[in-house]
Amino acid sequence: MTSDEDLMLACRGGSATAFEELFRRYRQPMWGYFRRRVADPAVAEDLAQETFLAVLKGASRYQPLARFRTYMYGIAHNLLAANRRQRHRDATEPLANDVAAPHAPSEDDALWIRQAVGRLDPDDREIVMLREFEQLSYQEIATVLDLPLNTVRSRLFRARLDLARLLAPESEGRR
Amino acid sequence: MTTDTHPNREDVMAWLDDELDATESAAVRAHVDACPACRALAGDLRAVSAHLAAWQIAQAPESLKLVGARVAPRRHRGFWGIPTRWQLAGLAALLLVGVVASLYVTGGSNRRIEQAAAVQQGQSGRGLAARNLGYIGATSGGADPSQPLVARTASLRLIVVDVDKTRASVEQYLSAHGGSISQLSVSGERPDPRSLTAILKVPSADLAAALAALRALGRVQDESQASEDVTSQSIDLDARLANARRTEQRLAAILLDRTGKVADVLEVEREIARVRGDIERMEAERKQLTGRVVMASIAFNAGEERRAEVTVARGSAASDLRNAASDGVQSVIALGFGAVLGLLRLGPTLAVLALAIAWPARVWWRRRRTARATAR
Numbered sequence: 006m007t008s009d010e011d012l013m014l015a016c017r018g019g020s021a022t023a024f025e026e027l028f029r030r031y032r033q034p035m036w037g038y039f040r041r042r043v044a045d046p047a048v049a050e051d052l053a054q055e056t057f058l059a060v061l062k063g064a065s066r067y068q069p070l071a072r073f074r075t076y077m078y079g080i081a082h083n084l085l086a087a088n089r090r091q092r093h094r095d096a097t098e099p100l101a102n103d104v105a106a107p108h109a110p111s112e113d114d115a116l117w118i119r120q121a122v123g124r125l126d127p128d129d130r131e132i133v134m135l136r137e138f139e140q141l142s143y144q145e146i147a148t149v150l151d152l153p154l155n156t157v158r159s160r161l162f163r164a165r166l167d168l169a170r171l172l173a174p175e176s177e178g179r180r
Numbered sequence: 181m182t183t184d185t186h187p188n189r190e191d192v193m194a195w196l197d198d199e200l201d202a203t204e205s206a207a208v209r210a211h212v213d214a215c216p217a218c219r220a221l222a223g224d225l226r227a228v229s230a231h232l233a234a235w236q237i238a239q240a241p242e243s244l245k246l247v248g249a250r251v252a253p254r255r256h257r258g259f260w261g262i263p264t265r266w267q268l269a270g271l272a273a274l275l276l277v278g279v280v281a282s283l284y285v286t287g288g289s290n291r292r293i294e295q296a297a298a299v300q301q302g303q304s305g306r307g308l309a310a311r312n313l314g315y316i317g318a319t320s321g322g323a324d325p326s327q328p329l330v331a332r333t334a335s336l337r338l339i340v341v342d343v344d345k346t347r348a349s350v351e352q353y354l355s356a357h358g359g360s361i362s363q364l365s366v367s368g369e370r371p372d373p374r375s376l377t378a379i380l381k382v383p384s385a386d387l388a389a390a391l392a393a394l395r396a397l398g399r400v401q402d403e404s405q406a407s408e409d410v411t412s413q414s415i416d417l418d419a420r421l422a423n424a425r426r427t428e429q430r431l432a433a434i435l436l437d438r439t440g441k442v443a444d445v446l447e448v449e450r451e452i453a454r455v456r457g458d459i460e461r462m463e464a465e466r467k468q469l470t471g472r473v474v475m476a477s478i479a480f481n482a483g484e485e486r487r488a489e490v491t492v493a494r495g496s497a498a499s500d501l502r503n504a505a506s507d508g509v510q511s512v513i514a515l516g517f518g519a520v521l522g523l524l525r526l527g528p529t530l531a532v533l534a535l536a537i538a539w540p541a542r543v544w545w546r547r548r549r550t551a552r553a554t555a556r
Contacts, residue, residue, distance in 0.1 A: 036240035113362045120479045137232045162190045169224045172231045
């Protein structure tokens with residue numbers, strides 16, 4: 006199977022087929038990335054489209070210095086950050102915690118997970134989500150978020166311990 | 181690495197994430213297999229991943245697509261952020277749904293009312309149940325077929341004085357108003373601030389009143405509410421359920437004939453079993469959907485305010501002194517052992533360096549002394 010990096014280099018050479026293949030591979034992952042971080046599905050879809058558009062526009066300048074998916078998630082992260090800044094500027098009221106409602110076996114499990122994830126520090130939350138859902142390596146997460154590798158490790162560990170405490174009630178079991 | 185010398189806890193996490201090289205990974209794995217404490221840590225980390233893996237995302241929408249080698253243009257939005265073409269389609273669909281729903285929901289209204297009553301079972305207040313059945317019944321053939329079915333959720337975070345008193349107040353309110361606690365946890369230990377987290381269920385018609393009562397228990401840090409229109413989901417589910425039941429009846433009629441070969445009969449029975457499984461799954465889904473509409477969910481969190489207190493040293497001072505002395509001796513032993521290890525590691529290297537430097541230095545010194553002597 007052709008690697009993502011080779012496909013992107015083919016895009017740089019003007020291959021529409023190569024970009025279609027990249028789009029096919031990353032359509033669902035990009036949708037999942039934004040859908041978990043943005044409550045409004047319409048906004049999530051717009052951001053996913055903008056990410057592909059940005060990749061396409063930047064194809065002529067693409068250099069395979071890192072894995073393609075690191076490059077793509079880096080663009081997605083920047084677009085999401087810009088969108089959040091814009092929405093904070095435009096909001097007339099304090100915005101609610103913008104973690105999208107998850108689908109889970111039961112509605113209560115969904116709220117429980119959302120509550121726990123929403124209570125994490127925003128930076129720690131992003132690290133643990135990139136690891137658990139996007140399956141990025143520690144180095145890739147460090148590249149996307151522009152953080153030192155050791156910082157990613159320690160914050161990921163801290164976030165997971167926090168989630169372990171939040172998701173597993175100590176004194177009262179789930180009723 | 182032994183069970184007495186644990187790896188860095190982050191290394192256990194890195195091992196689970198396949199972030200270690202082969203040698204480190206083998207060492208950590210061997211330690212975890214032999215060490216209950218590290219095995220428990222690994223178990224906790226795996227459990228977190230398992231919980232989060234349940235966070236499923238639906239398939240990407242059809243509108244997220246490429247057009248040629250271009251990405252599909254961004255949707256143009258009309259009033260209230262809804263794309264213009266969807267507004268027209270929505271009007272036409274609403275008209276059609278109104279006609280279909282008024283014919284359809286009349287037949288299904290009895291079943292939905294029974295299911296809503298079953299959800300209300302065990303909760304106090306017949307009047308409360310009747311009010312909520314009315315909430316559902318308003319969408320049945322009797323009243324207004326265009327009234328949507330809405331699943332409501334809310335979240336509320338408070339700062340409170342005492343978590344125990346808050347919990348008692350919450351339980352009292354829920355008991356009096358037909359609500360319940362779905363999940364609950366209390367974390368923290370005095371004198372540190374404690375925190376209560378719970379998923380509360382309250383009748384949807386009483387959500388506003390419930391939130392007002394909960395707000396009064398403390399200082400609001402943040403609050404949010406959300407509504408999900410599940411009308412189309414409900415109609416679709418009812419349609420699929422009706423189809424499945426009709427299919428089951430037709431298959432049962434075929435089976436009654438028993439004029440076909442044994443293989444055909446067996447095939448029909450297998451199909452009936454499959455359809456029955458689908459019906460039961462959809463009925464469970466129906467019940468859950470009804471539950472979500474009848475009862476709103478509130479993600480509730482109450483945290484105590486930190487109160488600094490002057491505390492007298494607790495416990496035995498002798499025990500603290502003994503522990504401190506033990507730690508001190510341990511530190512000295514570790515320091516001495518570390519020094520020995522350092523010498524053993526660096527000793528040979530230093531010895532070689534010393535030889536390499538000392539010999540030329542000796543030669544140079546002798547020549548210098550000779551030169552001075554001859555210069556006098």
